[in-house]
Amino acid sequence: MKRIAIIIFTVFLLSSCGGRHKVTDTKGPARKIATNIPETPFILEGDYTPEIGVTYKVIIGEDTCFVVVDSLTDDMMYGHYYKINGLSCAERHTFSRDIHWKEQRQNATVYLYQEPEYTPEKDPRFRKETYNINMLRDVQYGQANGYWISKPGTDDDSYAEIVSSGLRNSIFRVPQSLTMDIYLPDNSDTLRPLLMLLHGGGFYVGDKQDSAIVGWCRHFAAMGYVTASANYRMGFLPAKKEITRTGYMALQDAHAAMRFLVEHAKQYNIDTNLIFVGGASAGSITALNLAFMREKDRPRAVYERRRRDLGPIDGSGNNIRVHFHIKAVANMWGALTNLNMLKNSQTDIISFHGDADQVVPYDNGFPFNDISEKLGEKMFDRMYGSVQIDKRIRELGRRSWFYSFPGEGHSLHHHADGSWNQKNFEFIRDKMTEFFFEEIVGHKATIEEDRNDQRHFLITTPNIGKVSWKVDGGYIIKLENNEIWVVWRDDSPSHKLRVTGKYKNGIPFEEVLTIDV
Secondary structure (H helix, E strand, C coil): CCCCCHHHHHHHHHHHCCCCCCCCCCCCCCEEEEEEECCEEEEEECCCCCCCCCEEEEEECCEEEEEEEEEECCCCEEEEEEECCCCCEECEEEEEECHHHHHCCCCCEEEECCCCCCCCCCCCCCCCCCCCEEEEEEEEEEEEEECECCECCCCCCCHHHHHHHHHHHCCCCEEEEEEEEEEEECCCCCCEEEEEEECCCCCCCECCCCHHHHHHHHHHHHCCCEEEEECCCECCCCCHHHHHHHHHHHHHHHHHHHHHHHHCHHHHCEEEEEEEEEEECHHHHHHHHHHHCCHHHCCHHHCCCCCCCCCCCCCCECCCCCCCCCCEEEEECCCECCHHHHHHCCCEEEEEEECCCCCCCCCEECCCCCCCHHHHHHHCCCEECHHHHHHHHHHCCCCEEEEEECCCCCCCCECCCCCECHHHHHHHHHHHHHHHHHHHHCCCCCCEECCCCCCEEECCCCCEEEEEEEEECEEEEEEECCEEEEEEECCCCCCEEEEEEEECCCCEEEEEEECCC
16 A cells, blocks of 8 residues: 555645644654554554545544545645534535645544445345255155045136035045155255145145145245145035034144154254245145144034044144144135134244135135125134234234235136236245245344434344444444444435344345435
């Protein structure tokens, strides 16, 4: 570096940054003295020549300026400065001085301004698709008696058509092999969150290879999750209690599938502290029941005298005995028959629902109003949809994100004519990604503004370690790890504050806050 001179600040600072001051002689060897101020690493002393384009922090009395010399010759010096006293946004001033600037000195403290090193942490886990995927097809997780576990169709088919096509197969339940598809990312060196998704279809049609479920499974696996799409028992005779029993059997199968995955956590590198479930329509109803239903909540129809007791929730499918806790549920146009169940688990929920849904109630009511209100009331229990679920879960003090789709009906990943709705599919995918990531890290790191001091910003997130800051369009005037004080330049085209670091579980982050000055 060229020798840097305190004399560059003398003349223009007399009038701009502190008024009149004593003129002194600073002849002697140039030197830089290290400071403990992160953004001003050196205090400058001696008689030396300035460097073009370098920023200096100059303090004269109670006044502080940031100064830059733009050009320098034997005869002239040109530059600009920002006087920051008490301001959150400093105005740019220019200066020019002739050869006489060399002959003048004044008392001032001059620092070499240099922001701390800033290297954003690069780790896209759980936020971006990064990994290759290995898929395990038709992994058997159990066996149980039922009508079927896979049937062509979608949850957009006419319900009358669905029922009529299955009646001939709804006479005897026979042993069914319960299977799932497992999607494994190739990041074998780290534990992975688990996400199990369940297809929809009115407990009558559907398959684990449902296009939306597969798309979401592949997305989350590519980000570092273990994902699974499980088949479950479907089909029923057209009677209210039979429908209830089929829904309960689907819950039993989902429980068996989760027990299997937890039992094989070491094999699949699953972090059993980070278990998520989700589903669409009937799959969402099952996922919600998996998270919140307990033995005391079992429907009467599954154990009343005239019908064979279907047994406890964990009493079917396989003999695996393990415990698990579901951290969060992705509720896609699902519902519950009993909101009191939400007290049973400290589980958070993200919900998606069209406010014109006539298949599963958006607020509360009976399913399949698109066919007949009387039929829905006769064949099903009252259900409480996403509006009521969101309301109650918030009352219980837990996280709930609810996305309502005005004017849209059932199966939001399809248009009303049954065609694919890519926009909604991606919106749901991205919001699930964001919600689950915050569940993984605990509390997302967020830059907060101090309402009482426009120059002060901080991160109050409790689960982070040491951070690094960077300012675009301004200067750091004070820095204390998770807190920063900034003054902005009025001539900068943009003003941004950046912070990077790691959560205590080792996952890195970078947050950017754009400032409107």
